[in-house]
């Protein structure tokens with residue numbers, strides 16, 4: 001368990017899978033994710049079978065986000081960890097819509113950034129966010145991530161191409 005201020009991060013358990021089926025079944029949750037179809041429980045179970053191996057390889061970190069009173073509301077991770085150049089891509093989803101916009105995402109990201117910089121010795125953490133994901137952009141700015149550039153027309157969604165922003169934070173810019 002890694003304690004933040006209003007969230008805590010813990011390993012993912014098999015019992016969490018039915019929640020993922022519900023979260024990714026919600027088009028509003030999927031809207032700004034690379035996931036564009038719902039998943040069945042069987043698909044989630046297959047994904048879970050491969051998870052321990054991927055985490056053991058050191059390429060990814062993936063943790064469940066709980067509120068401080070133990071409600072599982074989302075997941076957060078670091079992906080494609082580049083141990084030579086010391087950077088990784090952050091991914092986050094708060095799957096329970098009623099918890100959006102209340103500071104949980106900010107707290108979970110700050111908690112994971114502390115691990116990334118103080119324990120994993122990374123130099124840079126970055127992410128890609130849809131340019132029309134205002135809630136996400138505001139959340140990442142609050143965490144100290146800066147807009148680094150625009151990937152034009154890089155996501156096709158709802159019949160049109162959308163831009164994405166690359167946002168990132170360096171170790172010496174991180175403050176809790």
Ligand SMILES: CC(C)(COP(=O)(O)OP(=O)(O)OC[C@H]1O[C@@H](n2cnc3c(N)ncnc32)[C@H](O)[C@@H]1OP(=O)(O)O)[C@@H](O)C(=O)NCCC(=O)NCCS
Nearest residue numbers: 032093094100101102103104105106129134135136138139
């Ligand atoms: C993006 C996400 C992780 C952010 O987490 P969160 O807990 O909702 O974010 P926070 O509450 O910490 O911060 C959101 C900020 O955006 C603001 N906000 C909310 N809706 C907004 C909108 N439509 N326009 C502008 N700002 C908005 C909030 O008020 C808050 O800012 P404030 O603290 O200054 O008031 C979460 O909403 C989520 O998982 N959404 C669905 C999936 C997703 O988009 N994942 C990220 C893909 S890159």
